[in-house]
Amino acid sequence: MSVAERDLVVTPEIRAKYEVVIGIECHVELKTASKMFCGCRNTFGGEPNTNVCPVCLAMPGALPVPNVLAIEHMIRAGLAFGAAIPAYSKFDRKNYFYPDMPKNYQISQYDMPLTQGGIVRYWLPDGTVREAALTRIHLEEDTGKSTHAGSADGRIAGSTYSLVDFNRAGVPLMECVSEPDLRSADEAVGYLEALKRTFVALGVSDVKMEEGSLRCDANVSVRLRGATEYGTKAEIKNMNSFRSVHRAIESEAERQIAIVEGGGRVVQETRGWDEAAGVSHSMRSKEQAHDYRYFPEPDLVPMEITEERIAALRATLPALPIVRFERYTGELGLSVAAAAQLIDGGLADYFDATVDAGAPPAAAANIVLADLSRLANEAGIAVSESHVSPAALAELVALLEAKTINSKIGKDVLGRIWREGGSPKTIVEAEGLAQVSDPSAVAGFVDEVLAANAQSAADFRAGKENALKFLVGQVMKNSRGKANPVLVEQVLRERLTS
């Protein structure tokens, strides 16, 4: 039943009676050079069926051999979320028929996955930190891709035939399953963003929904607030961006609330989200449960993971995004926006170094996010690749904080160091760029300008504020930018109003 068909309008009052319960299931393609069980390249795109071999095409007689890096990525991902890594793990066959599954079974993990449990801590737009538990993360292989031909919109329904490309078949995949701990579309997106950030920081995946390296399904149900039993859930598929996930969850919550509030019962089913139309369509009843006939993969041998191996992999974990976020917004007092931008912009390491070199956090964040980032964007390089060392930047911030130089000079000096490297202190001293804050010197500049601009002075006295700005600009020009602008304005006003 689509939104349009609902009889009941869900008002805010009705909405408030219900709690939405969401669990997210993600498939994340791992960043490796080769596929999970064969040496074919793990890459996005390419002409169809040019990246295949007997193994990933499931030719008779072919056998899988697991990619060691994929296993290590998995374990590190689990460790990043505090999951338990068992001493023993294995692969299993998940048997079902589908044209993009060359073997008609998928090598996956059933009862002994590489990680168990774990907690994903994420932040909401307002900076609140929440957490959702992970059921598990396990390792498996991706399927090929089918394109459906003969229908108007490229969807399966209405197609007359399909074309299958196995380039993607066998790419290593992490399946992350969360507990139904999320309670809103915002939380769901926050959770997904946390997964993405963490996987990118770990280097285990690029996590690009538009390239299919992150795919997710949401299990959504509703219940009256205060209820202890879960409502019937529906699975939503086909969301191709985080925004899409947000919209789809909100839509589904409303759809289900309308049904329940109207006295009906939610059907357990799979629904496909249609981003263009903003609605979901029933795909099939999830009651038709599949019998996957899982059994241990006889072509592979089990994995034994020692404490030493786990410790060695744990030692390779970088600073985790959520840990940084909490420190930035807590101890360092940055705004949520600044903290998020530093982390998501790949600027956190640079920022940390600048703070370690003595710069006050807020000022450092400011200059990194504004001036330095602008220079970097214009040059098409990363901040960390520039000539501006964190130590130099810290020095510059110190000069500004001490009001030794004003902000305009600060920008100039930054530009100089950007092009040539070097130390701001040295440049300022060598070229005498220190701000002029001596009142009598400033007064001298002001008097010169007032004498040369009697009309502007008169305009100001007549009530035009803009004239003051002009006069300030002239003083700055005459002092070659070094006059303390605050003092300049102060002195000008004094002169003009006396």
Add this chain to the structure above:
Amino acid sequence: MDVTTATAREIASAVAAKSISAGEIAEATIAQVARVDGELGAYLTTTPELMREHAARVDARIAAGETLPLAGVPIAIKDNMCVRGTRTTCGSKILEHWVAPYTGTAVQRLLDAGALPIGKTNMDEFAMGSSCENSALGVTRNPYDPGRVPGGSSGGSAAAVGGFAATVSLGSDTGGSIREPAAFCNVVGFKPTYGRVSRYGLVAFASSLDQIGPFARTVEDAALVYDAMAGKDPHDATSVDIPVESTADHLRTDLRGLRVGIVKEFATSDLGAEIDACYRTAYADLERLGAELVEVELPTAKYGLATYYLIAPAECSSNLARFDGVRYGLRVDGADVGEMYEKTRAAGFGPEVKRRILIGTYALSSGYYDAYYVKAQKARTKIAADFARAFEKCDLIASPAASTPAFGFNAKSDPVAMYLMDYYTIPVSLAGLPSLSVPCGAVVPEGGTHPMPMGLQLASPLFSERLLLGAAHAYEIATKHAEKLAPRVAVTP
């Protein structure tokens, strides 16, 4: 040297000594196969051009001074092993026209060692069967009686060697598919320890049981072939990283100091007087060679068949899912892909394959997995433990390879009756042990007119191929049973 009857050892030595060229070997073999295979039916595909190509390469390498352990040795390859550019059918309509785009590791190693590929041999469809009658593509006859089966599933490979249409051949053994046809065809058939020979390129039937192994007319030849192909393969995660001890240069001439276990549960007294006598003689011969005979018990062995007929079909039901008409092989069109799958597989698979897929699917299915599949895997643990315990008391185990000699076509119409042919070989497979069949005499079958070969099964602990082949060689040279029988298919013009 008569190429047709020469051993691999003789051929390789002669080619190395340049007293004959690989090219001449190839021509003689091609002519011989043309002469006898009409009646024998061992080959589904012959590859004379490929054989000539390889022969030329071997001759060039010999001329350049290389040493090739199998220089010029003609080899027949069971049609479930991929050889690039050749039709690889597995005896099935579903792969009747499929040409493999790659060569499996074991075959490649043998070709690299100088072997010349004669062609691909007939087999029970997807290696399921014990008579070769389940082939959808041809009939192979027992070289010692054209009215009888060669055994299976490697019937073609066994018949080719037994009928002098190949010097050596490759078969695959899951529950006895090398040992039983070897016994029926008067040749040596050897199954290495599970994991010794790469399965990459072997079309999978039961992944935890399948092994590639050689047929030959002498134990020494089987040892030569094994030595050239065994060892870890990075393409097969189940191939073991244990150093391969060469076997062909360590063959024994007696069995002094060895204890041979005779299995209480495999008593031959109820197999009929003649067969009983045949094995009693064989055991006595072992003793005469210096072995001490000890009685051992394998109390769980009797559950071997039940165990096997749950595990093997379960694994095969999954392994054969890939045959669906999408990427290769037969396709029967349907209104939608689901219908295409069902019609393709219905048309492409024979009844035995369908039966095993059905029972395997059932054993894995929801509600039945623990009672059937898991139970069988536990029984398997017990069977392996029985063998381990028996090997505390003995170094080798001896038993019949099969309970009867080769039977007539259509003699075993009941599937379960056919399954019983692997009674002695299956428990050994379940434990992963190295094992072989070596000719041990002949008996006139019930209703038969002349003696038919019998095979003695020997098995040894995991990874003890050198011991096993060494002992078999001692038995063989002392008893020389194989040469006492003449095949009924024309050997020489």
Add this chain to the structure above:
Amino acid sequence: MASDRIDVPHVAKLARLALTPDEVERFGGQLASLLTFVDELRELDTESVAATAQVIESRNVVRPDTVVPGLSREDALAGAPAAQIGFFRVPKIIAAAD
């Protein structure tokens, strides 16, 4: 357990095998007798026994993350029953997979 007639049509569906009614009948009988045959396993005490997944004891057999050339597209599609502009073509897919 042996007295359960196997639901042959259901199992055949799982295995994507189209069976004629005659085959359903015949296989049903054969499978039932096979199940009687394997049912003797129930007598075996496997209480304290672990299931064998493999007889070999290897662990951690893996391959390094290196790219190895695969098949040319020509070879990949050579045996395809129906190929179209580099893809494998199949009849329409009715239900989406799980």
